[in-house]
Amino acid sequence: MIGRCRSVVLTGLAGHVIDVEAHVARGLPAFTIVGLPDASLAEAKDRVRAAVASSGVEWPRQRITVNLSPASLPKSGPATDLAIAVAVLAAARTLDAARARELVLLGELGLDGRVRPVRGVLPAVAAAVEAGSPRVVVPAGNADEAALVAGATVDGAVALASVLRALGADARPESVEPVRAPVVASTWSAPPDLADVRGQTSARVALEVAAAGGHHLLMVGPPGAGKTMLAERLPGILPDLDDAEAVRVTAVHSLAGTFDAARGLLRRPPFEAPHHTASAAAIVGGGAGLARPGAVSLAHAGVLFLDEAPEFPTRVLDTLRQPLERGEIVLHRAHGATRYPARFQLVLAANPCPCGHFAGTGEGCSCTALARRRYLGRLSGPLLDRIDIQVPVLAAARSDEPGEPSAAAAARVAAARAAASERLAPHGWRTSAEAPGPWLRQVTSRQACAGLWRAVDRGILTARGFDRALRLAWTLADLEGAPSPDSGHITEALALRQGITA
Incomplete structure (x- = not known):
């Protein structure tokens, strides 16, 4: 019997929906995880076994092989613990295997069966929705974060037992407190004026x-x-x-x-x-x-x-x-x-x-x-x-x-950015700093660029510096409401760029 469900692994911000397959066969009791797991994921077999026992469900005393597919993709972290537990018990016919296959499961398991929060839930859930798997089970401590993803149907799990009971297993009702998601160091604060x-x-x-x-x-x-x-x-x-x-x-x-x-x-x-x-x-x-x-x-x-x-x-x-x-x-x-x-x-x-x-x-x-x-x-x-x-x-x-005050400067900045966005949005850019130099040189008059070319000839600017000074000139024009930079904007841009050595 093979049990299947799905989970998500992250490579940077890129989420990959993986199949978690479990095979239970006759033989001496053993538990093997394959599919390029790292050390923290390889240790999941001990966490999963203890969590299942703490949930009042019998662990299959057979030869168990769990495959994380595709096998060529490296997997790291404990976020697949919950999926591994469900796949193994589906293979052992302890729960409804068909319903398990419909779910994407994320979460680390504690030895007491609680589902512990993991990092990267938002990009993981977003990847699941994009892959056409909107039904997601996440740790209760990550439920608010997962709910920020449009189109996701999120269930927050306090403990493994609640997930198993929802899938038809005869698990012990849990009486544990949910594990809160830790915030290492919040970087948000209101900026000073x-x-x-x-x-x-x-x-x-x-x-x-x-x-x-x-x-x-x-x-x-x-x-x-x-x-x-x-x-x-x-x-x-x-x-x-x-x-x-x-x-x-x-x-x-x-x-x-x-x-x-x-x-x-x-x-x-x-x-x-x-x-x-x-x-x-x-x-x-x-x-x-x-x-x-x-x-x-x-x-x-x-x-x-x-x-x-x-x-x-x-x-x-x-x-x-x-x-x-x-x-x-x-x-x-x-x-x-x-x-x-x-x-x-x-x-x-x-x-x-x-x-x-x-x-x-x-x-x-x-x-x-x-x-x-x-x-x-x-x-x-x-x-x-x-x-x-x-x-x-x-x-x-x-x-x-x-x-x-900041509000007055912010209003001018917003107006300048709106002008730049109107000009650059058809090309996929938003600010002058993102616009490539070749395009800017094409849309800027030769007369305006003459001062920059003289600076290049004198060794004041490099070729990269030319493009960056030109971007700066366009920003100065946007702040003044001018349709394009003139020689005055070019001179001011050079002064801003060379202010320390002037």
């Missing part, structure tokens, strides 16, 4: 331009000038995520265990600010087996802020170069490749020197010229070439006047 920032007019303009076009930003200035304050307020002037991005961002945070389903889908752009001691794996993703999402993916559709950027190891900073260009990160491991979205706005903040007090004249600075060059030299040329806006942030002068 720009009104808190006094002065810093040029830096505020740069922040608004960055928000309007989705551009990357580098701010260099002395300690206490307001670099961190400005960066933390960038999400507050960004527009809400649309439905597709909200689902995608929520799926990443679900997989990382940083999503609170009680808040619903994540509608605000996320903000990630890792410490400068973070490893490359923490920034781009990694871990044993198939890699987990890192800070670049948790910041997808939002902001990744690296404070004291020169303090980060150069090797870690240079790992950002691929996602900055492609908007995604592909992590290759021995068990396969994992792909995560990583289209974020990078904001870097740096002091001008190790002591932080260099202001061009050298007064008050205790650093040598060599130390200053080495300090900012930790930001490699290829990385800086990908930063659209590079501005100095001077020490703020005393001011009792409150700054302009």
